[in-house]
Amino acid sequence: MRLWPRTIRWQIILGLTALEVLSIGVIALLLMEHQAEEVRERAIERLELQATSAALHVRDAFQRDRADWVLTAVKMIGDDPNIDLARVTDSAGDVLAASDGNPSLHPLKPEERAQLATVRHDSPIVFAIGRRQLEGVQPVYIGGGDLRGYVWVETTVTWAPEQTEVLRSILSFGLIWVGASALLVLLMSHTISQPLKLLQKGTRALMHSTHDTGIFPLPVRAENEFGDLIEAFNTMVASLEEQRAGLNDTLSLLDSMLANAPIGFVFFDRRCRIVRTNDVFANMTGVALTQHLGRTLSELLPRQIATQLEKAVEQVLATERPVQELEVTGPANDRPKWPRTWVVTAYPVRTGTNQVRWVGAIVVDASERKRGEEALRRNEKLAATGRLAASIAHEINNPLEAITNLLFLLRKFCQLQGPAENYVAMAQEEVRRMSEITQQTLRFYRQSTLPSRATMAELLDSVLTLYNVRMSTLGIQLERKYDPKMDLYCFAGEVRQVIANMVSNAIDATSGGGRLVVCARRSRDWRDSGKEGIRFTVADTGSGMDPETQQHLFEAFFTTKGITGTGLGLWVSAEIIQKHRGSVRVRSRSASSGRTTGTVFQMFFPDHQVLTEPVRQPAEDQVQAEA
Numbered sequence: 001m002r003l004w005p006r007t008i009r010w011q012i013i014l015g016l017t018a019l020e021v022l023s024i025g026v027i028a029l030l031l032m033e034h035q036a037e038e039v040r041e042r043a044i045e046r047l048e049l050q051a052t053s054a055a056l057h058v059r060d061a062f063q064r065d066r067a068d069w070v071l072t073a074v075k076m077i078g079d080d081p082n083i084d085l086a087r088v089t090d091s092a093g094d095v096l097a098a099s100d101g102n103p104s105l106h107p108l109k110p111e112e113r114a115q116l117a118t119v120r121h122d123s124p125i126v127f128a129i130g131r132r133q134l135e136g137v138q139p140v141y142i143g144g145g146d147l148r149g150y151v152w153v154e155t156t157v158t159w160a161p162e163q164t165e166v167l168r169s170i171l172s173f174g175l176i177w178v179g180a181s182a183l184l185v186l187l188m189s190h191t192i193s194q195p196l197k198l199l200q201k202g203t204r205a206l207m208h209s210t211h212d213t214g215i216f217p218l219p220v221r222a223e224n225e226f227g228d229l230i231e232a233f234n235t236m237v238a239s240l241e242e243q244r245a246g247l248n249d250t251l252s253l254l255d256s257m258l259a260n261a262p263i264g265f266v267f268f269d270r271r272c273r274i275v276r277t278n279d280v281f282a283n284m285t286g287v288a289l290t291q292h293l294g295r296t297l298s299e300l301l302p303r304q305i306a307t308q309l310e311k312a313v314e315q316v317l318a319t320e321r322p323v324q325e326l327e328v329t330g331p332a333n334d335r336p337k338w339p340r341t342w343v344v345t346a347y348p349v350r351t352g353t354n355q356v357r358w359v360g361a362i363v364v365d366a367s368e369r370k371r372g373e374e375a376l377r378r379n380e381k382l383a384a385t386g387r388l389a390a391s392i393a394h395e396i397n398n399p400l401e402a403i404t405n406l407l408f409l410l411r412k413f414c415q416l417q418g419p420a421e422n423y424v425a426m427a428q429e430e431v432r433r434m435s436e437i438t439q440q441t442l443r444f445y446r447q448s449t450l451p452s453r454a455t456m457a458e459l460l461d462s463v464l465t466l467y468n469v470r471m472s473t474l475g476i477q478l479e480r481k482y483d484p485k486m487d488l489y490c491f492a493g494e495v496r497q498v499i500a501n502m503v504s505n506a507i508d509a510t511s512g513g514g515r516l517v518v519c520a521r522r523s524r525d526w527r528d529s530g531k532e533g534i535r536f537t538v539a540d541t542g543s544g545m546d547p548e549t550q551q552h553l554f555e556a557f558f559t560t561k562g563i564t565g566t567g568l569g570l571w572v573s574a575e576i577i578q579k580h581r582g583s584v585r586v587r588s589r590s591a592s593s594g595r596t597t598g599t600v601f602q603m604f605f606p607d608h609q610v611l612t613e614p615v616r617q618p619a620e621d622q623v624q625a626e627a
Helices: 008-063 069-077 110-118 161-208 224-259 281-283 303-319 367-413 419-443 456-466 468-474 490-508 546-553 569-579
Strands: 085-090 095-098 125-130 131-140 146-156 263-270 274-277 325-329 339-350 356-365 452-455 477-482 485-491 514-524 533-541 583-589 600-607 623-625
Touching: 008 069, 008 125, 008 146, 008 367, 069 546, 085 224, 110 125, 110 131, 131 281, 131 339, 146 161, 161 224, 161 263, 263 281, 281 356, 281 456, 303 325, 303 339, 303 356, 339 367, 367 419, 419 490, 452 456, 452 490, 456 468, 456 477, 456 490, 456 514, 468 477, 468 490, 485 490, 490 569, 490 600
Parallel strands: 477 514, 583 623
Antiparallel strands: 085 095, 085 146, 125 131, 131 146, 263 274, 263 356, 325 339, 339 356, 452 485, 514 533, 533 600, 583 600
16 A cells, blocks of 8 residues: 655645644644643642641641541641642651541552651642642641641642643644645645656657657746756757667668678677577578577587587687687588588677677688588599599500400400300400590590490399309309390490499498399389389498498598598499489498398489480489488
8 A cells, every 4th residue: 555645746745744743743742741831830839838728727726636627627628629638647657637538548658658758847848649640748847846747638730721722722723834835835836746747758758759749849838947957858858869860870780781791690698698690690500580589509500510609609708809710510400411611700799898798709601612622622632533544544555455456366266166255255345344444534534425225134244244253252142133125225334334333332341241132123213203214223231331421422532441442433433323314322221220231222324315415413413322
């Protein structure tokens, strides 16, 4: 419950009324105290006179030895309306007579007996026996100084008519004075409350907007301090409006910079929570802009990147110095297999007290630049490999040409029959393919003259025959599943090279014995059901590959065979598949998965395609590795 009013007008009225009532009460108390003192003094004088008069009568009765006169004198004094009780005692303090006729009921009290030692011969004394009780005592002497007794007279100090009149006058004056003062305050407070209400209305409007032309400037109707205050308020509002307009323009420019800058901006508080960011950083995280505020980096980004950024923010808060050009790497939210690289500059944001309140971060996505640098390094490796291949190509081609001529002469003039002639023909075909591989190694790209329709059974058999002895030695069981009459429009030598690479890798992975399945069948592209072709499958029960190896499977120079591998086999195979507008998928399980190990390569080569046109699809869309 609110007892004190809220408005200044009623606060002044209530305060002034309380002050006046308190003042009048103090004055009334002083006057009543003074009046009570006068009444008490008159009561004391009256008791002295009555005690003296009673003592004279009692002394005369003692002189005449008339006990009845003593009782009469005491009753006469007690009949006075101002006297409560009159008594006569002997010199020892024993009550001889009382005004009510019962002396035995009114013995002297200890405090009354204590006054006997203070009574003088020539005058009575008056003392208090209660809060409002007074008592006078006068000794009674006979002759030259014979003390015969004492006269005791009691009275009650009551409220005198004079005190009542004084109190009535004070109350009447107080009511008139308080009413007049309240009326005066009501009239005068209007000149105070109206300007204050106007200022209050203007202040509330200022809290929302200064563009309300119906309120500002406030009207000045007083020519006093309140008028000067309203004029100063109007001046302040005009200044604030100018500052607010300038601040809005500045904030608009900053918001435009944050929204349209080609780099990411993000700001953190001391608890490493995001307080502001822009669309670029939201796109970099892959999370909607509205979901960033109040969240930590670990809630938005992969742990690897979030940990690096949080350490940078904590370092800025601890040292109050910026962190320049920090390179942060890690997987992306939307494409975990594609590493991302950010270059981050974190700096402290100080307030007016020069205390670091926030940490700002400028984030630049350098993933494309990093991949470009990596591609440049690969190109340099390829160029070095090309120079090396050029240096040995001539030395390899010369003996290959001699072997080719010798095989031709052997087949032409030695009249070979049966298996011998087939072996020589097979040797000629492999020497020719070896020459093509040499040229392709030199260029790292197979430039066959023209595609042709090739029988897949002959192509696959020619590859598998080369590895029969090796598979038998390693105890690998081979399973062939393909139609002998199935054919494909392709660069036969290049397709043979792809199958040879896949089979060779499968044999290496199944060196401890197992199964190798080579399958070819008519199928449709899994990305475009309207595209027909042949799907090749090379599956083994070997050691398999972990997910990390599968991510780099078709990269140039990546190998798991140590010094025995070049890292070019699958990379060249991917280039050939891309050249044929085909695609490849890989599924593999390693021993870490706890299940049966093995690897399956599925390659789709479309049929009836114009293979001489340039390929426009990127390699990463043609080649897919799946766990």
